[in-house]
Amino acid sequence: MFSISKAGLLAVAVAAMAMPAAAQSGFGAGSFGDGSFGAGGTPAPVPQPPAPGGGDFGGSFGGSFDGGAAPAPQPQPAAPPVGGSDFGGSSFTPGAAPPGPTPPVAGGTQPPPQPQPPVQQQQPPAQQEQPGLQVDPQILAFESRDFGVPPQQQLRQGQFHAPTPTSLPGANVVSTAGLATALNNGMQMVLIDVLGGDYSLPNAFVAPAMATPGSLNDRMQQQTWQWLGQITDGQTDTPIVIYCSDPMCWLSYNGALRAVAAGYSNVYWYRGGIQAWQMAGLPLMPAGY
Numbered sequence: 001m002f003s004i005s006k007a008g009l010l011a012v013a014v015a016a017m018a019m020p021a022a023a024q025s026g027f028g029a030g031s032f033g034d035g036s037f038g039a040g041g042t043p044a045p046v047p048q049p050p051a052p053g054g055g056d057f058g059g060s061f062g063g064s065f066d067g068g069a070a071p072a073p074q075p076q077p078a079a080p081p082v083g084g085s086d087f088g089g090s091s092f093t094p095g096a097a098p099p100g101p102t103p104p105v106a107g108g109t110q111p112p113p114q115p116q117p118p119v120q121q122q123q124p125p126a127q128q129e130q131p132g133l134q135v136d137p138q139i140l141a142f143e144s145r146d147f148g149v150p151p152q153q154q155l156r157q158g159q160f161h162a163p164t165p166t167s168l169p170g171a172n173v174v175s176t177a178g179l180a181t182a183l184n185n186g187m188q189m190v191l192i193d194v195l196g197g198d199y200s201l202p203n204a205f206v207a208p209a210m211a212t213p214g215s216l217n218d219r220m221q222q223q224t225w226q227w228l229g230q231i232t233d234g235q236t237d238t239p240i241v242i243y244c245s246d247p248m249c250w251l252s253y254n255g256a257l258r259a260v261a262a263g264y265s266n267v268y269w270y271r272g273g274i275q276a277w278q279m280a281g282l283p284l285m286p287a288g289y
Contacts, residue, residue, distance in 0.1 A: 132177055132178075132181045133176075133177045133180040133181050133184070133280070134177070135175075135176055135177045135280045136279070136280070138279075139176055139272070139276055139279045139280055140175065140176075140177070142246075142247070142272065142275075142276060142279065143175060143176060143246075143247060143271055143272030143273075143276045144166065144175070144271070145247060146166050147163030147164070147165075147166075147247075148163075149163050149164060149165045149166075150165060151165040151166075151167045151168060151169055152165065152169075152253070152257075153169050153257070154215075154216070154257075155213050155214060155215065155216065155254045155257055155258075156213065156250045156253060156254055157213040158213065159250075160211070160249060160250040160251050160254075161248055161249060161250075162248060162250060163247070163248060164247055164248065164249070164250055164253055164271065165253075166271075168253060168256050168257070168260075168269045169257075169260070170257075170260035170267065171256045171257075171259075171260055171267040171268065171269050172266075172267070172268050172269070173268070173269050173271055174241060174268040174269070174270050174271075175272065176270075176272050176276045176277060176279075176280050176282070177280075179241065179268075179270055180280065180282055183202075187239070188238075188239070189238070189239040189240070189241055189268075190205065190231060190232060190238055190239065190240045190241070191203060191204035191205065191241050191243075192204065192205050192206075192207050192210065192240065192241065192242045192243075192255065192259075193205065193206045193207070193208075193243060193244070193287065194207060194208050194210050194211040194242060194243070194244050194251045194252055194254075194255040195208065195243075195244040195245050195249070195251060195252075195273075195274065196208035196287070197245075197274070197287060198286065198287055199274070199284040199285065199286060199287055200274070200284065200285060200286075200287045200288075201243070201274070201277060201284065201285070202283060202284075202285045203285075204285075205231065206287050206288055207227070207255070208251070209223070209224075210224055210242070210254070210255035210258050210259070211244070211250075211251035211252070211254045211255045212254070213254065216257065216258065216261040220258075221258060221261060221262070224258045224259070224262055225262040225263070228240070228259065228262050228264065232264075236263050236264050236265060237264075237265050237266055238264070238266065239266040239268060240259050240264055240266065240267050240268065241268045241270050242255045242256045242259060242267070242268070242269060242270065243269075243270035243271075243272075243273045243274065244273050244274075245273045245274055245275055246272065246273045246274070246275040246276065247271050247272065247273070249273060252269060252270065252271070252273065253269065256268075256269045
């Protein structure tokens with residue numbers, strides 16, 4: 001055996017202590033820019049803490065930052081597959097699939113109703129106009145006979161039972177058939193009897209004073225204007241029918257002239273009078289009813 005002096009043992013110990021220092025100093029001696037980390041070889045890799053696992057942002061956010069091992073990630077439930085063949089969930093994992101649509105309850109949303117054809121509103125039956133009254137041609141000949149008397153624009157002063165004209169200025173001449181048809185159809189009008197006898201047409205006013213001779217500017221004309229305004233409520237377009245006995249009566253001619261002079265635009269002269277009405281078999285009423 002070789003004997004080593006104390007001085008030699010001391011030198012060996014010093015050399016052994018110097019070797020790890022030289023190995024560690026290689027990190028600083030290497031060039032950082034040329035990619036060499038030292039002439040002494042690649043140092044052993046430093047152990048790193050395990051990387052957070054799971055890809056769960058919330059699961060590893062509260063892990064250790066002191067270099068210790070991070071807690072194991074918590075197991076996550078498997079995500080249901082996307083794009084299954086059945087939208088209702090037959091391919092979804094049991095227990096993980098979202099609930100299917102709730103079936104409609106009574107009174108809930110129902111499928112839209114099918115369009116129905118519009119229901120036609122039943123219209124009330126229209127009031128049909130009654131056909132015109134057919135009278136004997138002899139009656140028409142009687143009430144329309146032309147005596148050759150020209151129409152007059154002034155009131156007749158006497159001899160009231162005499163042939164009359166076939167027309168009257170400012171008024172219309174109505175026949176028996178026309179008047180009866182209008183009444184049957186419910187036409188609103190004012191009937192005025194200026195004869196003043198015991199009988200008159202139904203619902204007729206009796207006003208013999210309208211046939212009074214005089215002028216169309218006298219006091220009777222003023223009274224006529226006031227009275228007509230009362231029975232027509234001032235409606236000057238109200239149909240007014242004036243009559244007396246027959247085509248040989250000038251009383252109705254005078255009365256119609258006064259109505260026209262009072263400003264009424266729908267004055268009718270019933271030339272045939274009560275006699276033509278009776279000939280047609282139409283009813284009469286006691287005067288004033």
